[in-house]
Amino acid sequence: MCHSPESGRFTVSFRVHFHLYPPPPVRSQDPGQRRVLDRATRQRRLSRQLEALEKDNFQDDPHASLPQLAKRLPQFDDNNESGKKRKKTRGDHFKLRFRKNFQALLEEENLSVSEGPNYLTACAEPSKLPQRHFCTVCGFPSSYTCVSCGVRYCCVRCLGTHQETRCLKWTL
Amino acid sequence: MTTLVLDNGAYTAKIGYSHEKVSVIPNCQFRSKTSRLKTFTANQLDEIKDPSGLFYILPFQKGYLVNWDVQRKVWDHLFGKEMFKVDFADTSIVITEPYFNFTSIQESMNEILFEEYQFQAALRINAGSLSAHRYFYENSSELCCIVVDSGFSFTHIIPYCRGKKMKDGICRLNVGGKLLTNHLKEIISYRQLHVMDESHVINQVKEDVCYVSQEFYKDMEIAQLKGEENTVMRDYVLPDFSSIKKGYCKPHEEMNFTGKYKPGEQILRLANERFAVPEMLFHPSDIGIQEMGIPEAVINSIHNMPEEMQPHFFKNIVLTGGNTLFPGFRDRVYKDIRSFAPTDFEVSVVSPPNPICYAWEGGKLLSEHPDFEEMVVTREDYEENGHFICEEKFDI
Numbered sequence: 001m002c003h004s005p006e007s008g009r010f011t012v013s014f015r016v017h018f019h020l021y022p023p024p025p026v027r028s029q030d031p032g033q034r035r036v037l038d039r040a041t042r043q044r045r046l047s048r049q050l051e052a053l054e055k056d057n058f059q060d061d062p063h064a065s066l067p068q069l070a071k072r073l074p075q076f077d078d079n080n081e082s083g084k085k086r087k088k089t090r091g092d093h094f095k096l097r098f099r100k101n102f103q104a105l106l107e108e109e110n111l112s113v114s115e116g117p118n119y120l121t122a123c124a125e126p127s128k129l130p131q132r133h134f135c136t137v138c139g140f141p142s143s144y145t146c147v148s149c150g151v152r153y154c155c156v157r158c159l160g161t162h163q164e165t166r167c168l169k170w171t172l
Numbered sequence: 173m174t175t176l177v178l179d180n181g182a183y184t185a186k187i188g189y190s191h192e193k194v195s196v197i198p199n200c201q202f203r204s205k206t207s208r209l210k211t212f213t214a215n216q217l218d219e220i221k222d223p224s225g226l227f228y229i230l231p232f233q234k235g236y237l238v239n240w241d242v243q244r245k246v247w248d249h250l251f252g253k254e255m256f257k258v259d260f261a262d263t264s265i266v267i268t269e270p271y272f273n274f275t276s277i278q279e280s281m282n283e284i285l286f287e288e289y290q291f292q293a294a295l296r297i298n299a300g301s302l303s304a305h306r307y308f309y310e311n312s313s314e315l316c317c318i319v320v321d322s323g324f325s326f327t328h329i330i331p332y333c334r335g336k337k338m339k340d341g342i343c344r345l346n347v348g349g350k351l352l353t354n355h356l357k358e359i360i361s362y363r364q365l366h367v368m369d370e371s372h373v374i375n376q377v378k379e380d381v382c383y384v385s386q387e388f389y390k391d392m393e394i395a396q397l398k399g400e401e402n403t404v405m406r407d408y409v410l411p412d413f414s415s416i417k418k419g420y421c422k423p424h425e426e427m428n429f430t431g432k433y434k435p436g437e438q439i440l441r442l443a444n445e446r447f448a449v450p451e452m453l454f455h456p457s458d459i460g461i462q463e464m465g466i467p468e469a470v471i472n473s474i475h476n477m478p479e480e481m482q483p484h485f486f487k488n489i490v491l492t493g494g495n496t497l498f499p500g501f502r503d504r505v506y507k508d509i510r511s512f513a514p515t516d517f518e519v520s521v522v523s524p525p526n527p528i529c530y531a532w533e534g535g536k537l538l539s540e541h542p543d544f545e546e547m548v549v550t551r552e553d554y555e556e557n558g559h560f561i562c563e564e565k566f567d568i
Contacts, residue, residue, distance in 0.1 A: 049460070054234065054351070058369055059225060062208065063208070101238055109274050124469050125463070126462040127462070127463065131458075138363070139444045140444060
């Protein structure tokens with residue numbers, strides 16, 4: 001309908017535009033279709049990530065798949081030769097007491113009722129300085145946030161990588 | 173009667189007799205994919221031929237001793253015939269514990285030291301107290317000091333006055349070497365190569381290549397440049413345990429910018445990771461941990477102290493622990509604290525030549541102190557009075 005010279009010029013340059021730049025990310029821009037996580041979910045995801053950073057190992061125990069040996073292999077370092085008798089610590093009671101995990105021990109301490117400084121009060125407070133944000137893909141300072149999941153990116157290329165690899169790729 | 177000093181850390185144990193030198197030994201057990209049946213303890217790490225995908229079994233969790241099975245196995249190895257050959261009836265032990273250690277762990281420790289191993293006498297003390305003792309030994313004119321102990325599990329800021337710790341001022345940041353290594357593993361796995369299983373190798377990368385930047389945003393800009401101008405970028409050659417036993421960092425001159433690498437070498441190219449990872453000690457909020465960084469926490473801690481002591485604390489800041497070995501750490505801490513502190517106070521930050529063994533050296537000096545005999549609890553005391561006497565004497 002609009003045969004004005006202006007629209008004609010616009011169409012020509014638009015086609016040229018396609019040749020120079022890579023196609024935009026395929027993710028649908030329709031707000032109705034795109035899934036957006038709410039704040040609580042984003043917070044939970046972040047906590048999950050931080051907890052994962054506390055892990056000792058990311059792989060499984062190499063010995064876990066081995067069948068349990070009926071009798072233990074001989075140790076060859078005899079403790080009995082030293083000539084001293086070690087007082088044997090009582091079997092099951094020992095195992096019960098000495099195998100609690102950190103969370104159980106912390107709860108046992110019941111610190112909320114105790115007075116004075118303790119493990120919980122010693123924790124550092126949030127910083128008074130503003131939080132800095134970094135692109136999750138390349139690590140440089142970022143200014144933009146992904147609309148769906150809330151992580152940071154610095155440029156359109158990083159946004160593309162993020163949407164292809166990580167955005168909403170696992171549920172929480 | 174000999175004294176054994178053991179700085180029982182979550183990553184390494186610093187152990188030695190007080191008349192001998194200290195040894196730094198990993199305080200955990202290892203399992204390897206290749207040697208299927210054997211579990212390696214402590215320094216048997218050197219016997220493992222292929223440390224790729226090494227599985228760690230640590231007795232500590234979040235900095236506190238929870239797994240006594242593993243700890244006892246490590247101690248059996250250290251106290252046994254192959255290592256220190258301890259004669260328990262004739263030895264007293266100085267052993268370190270974390271701050272605000274839980275009563276159940278303290279009681280278990282008492283039981284194990286006195287009933288299972290049967291040491292003649294024991295002294296349980298915080299690692300920072302040993303560092304403070306060492307510091308006051310060299311600077312006997314100073315009354316107060318503040319110890320920054322940045323280790324594997326967390327970082328503590330502890331003010332000391334006249335040799336006693338000030339409990340109200342203790343501040344704990346949940347950022348330690350473990351977090352830094354895990355974060356580095358994550359970003360390398362996302363950007364370059366899957367290394368999530370390789371804690372041992374990436375820990376070495378972190379120690380070789382990372383540094384603390386003095387001007388963060390400027391270094392960020394330099395890291396974004398391409399080619400020769402990017403002085404921050406380094407190539408790290410990963411070990412393959414057959415020809416290359418230990419990874420190393422290629423010096424800047426040898427780096428290949430055209431993008432073609434020598435075959436047979438696996439290379440990691442690190443630019444902003446080099447200084448962004450240690451930056452987490454100064455700004456834990458970078459990664460989402462809502463806590464203050466080390467300089468802010470020091471200032472906060474000092475502000476909670478009585479006003480007349482504050483100038484003395486600023487003059488005596490001591491950095492201990494493995495994380496302080498990053499190049500540029502001390503200068504950055506000084507710069508940040510100097511900018512926060514009032515101008516009329518003098519600020520002095522000391523980084524000892526061996527921060528890992530500083531507490532152990534303090535323990536050695538303490539064992540030679542004339543009051544040492546009164547500080548320990550002997551086995552007879554414990555058998556008569558039980559846990560009560562340990563609770564009274566030791567200030568944990």
